[in-house]
Amino acid sequence: MPEEQMALTGSRAPARPLDDIDRAILRMLQADGRASIRSVAERVHVSRANAYARINRLIDDGVIRGFSARVDQERAGQSASAYITLKIVQNSWRAVRDKLLELPGAAHIALVSGDFDVLLLVHTKDNRALRELVLTRIQAMDEVLSTRTLLIFEETDLDEGGL
Numbered sequence: 374m375p376e377e378q379m380a381l382t383g384s385r386a387p388a389r390p391l392d393d394i395d396r397a398i399l400r401m402l403q404a405d406g407r408a409s410i411r412s413v414a415e416r417v418h419v420s421r422a423n424a425y426a427r428i429n430r431l432i433d434d435g436v437i438r439g440f441s442a443r444v445d446q447e448r449a450g451q452s453a454s455a456y457i458t459l460k461i462v463q464n465s466w467r468a469v470r471d472k473l474l475e476l477p478g479a480a481h482i483a484l485v486s487g488d489f490d491v492l493l494l495v496h497t498k499d500n501r502a503l504r505e506l507v508l509t510r511i512q513a514m515d516e517v518l519s520t521r522t523l524l525i526f527e528e529t530d531l532d533e534g535g536l
Contacts, residue, residue: 388434394419398427399436406440443530451478451496453503454525457511458489465516466490472514476506489521 391399397417401408414424431437446454461469466484473482473493481494493511497503507522 388436389430391436395427395431395436398424399431402428402437402440406442446496450498453497453500454528455495455497455503456523456525457493457495457507458521458523459491459493459511460518460520461490462516462518469514469516472516473511476510478502478506 394417398413401413401416410421410425410428413428414421417424419427428437446452459469469491470482470484473479473491476495478495478497479493480496481492483492484490485492495503495506497506503522507520511517511520
């Protein structure tokens with residue numbers, strides 16, 4: 374696809390194929406995003422220059438979107454977490470997404486198929502704040518037809534991410 378056409382459609386060039394070393398680097402960085410280039414190189418048995426170049430390529434290709442800390446929400450004062458499903462007006466995804474991005478505590482937003490259209494993960498201080506978020510912010514959006522809130526009682530992070 375020509376570059377001008379990609380710019381118009383918003384699509385990106387496909388990422389280059391990943392090999393076993395790339396996948397090993399990704400697994401290691403998912404487990405410890407603060408790992409040094411030296412430790413990455415030693416663990417995957419490549420030179421530091423090779424490890425550095427591969428990580429930069431993975432970043433440039435958009436495979437690695439960034440580095441972050443995994444936060445224990447409860448210990449960080451966000452003791453109420455929930456998945457909220459939304460049914461929305463047809464063709465309003467972009468507008469809804471932009472509004473949801475502004476919500477305090479929004480952690481993940483996905484357009485999905487099935488019985489509802491959007492899946493939203495939120496973390497709030499307590500159930501009262503969650504109630505206010507759902508009833509006064511989300512349900513007040515003109516594009517939102519209905520919501521369902523699923524409280525999270527316990528969760529477990531999967532460190533390896535399936536690579």
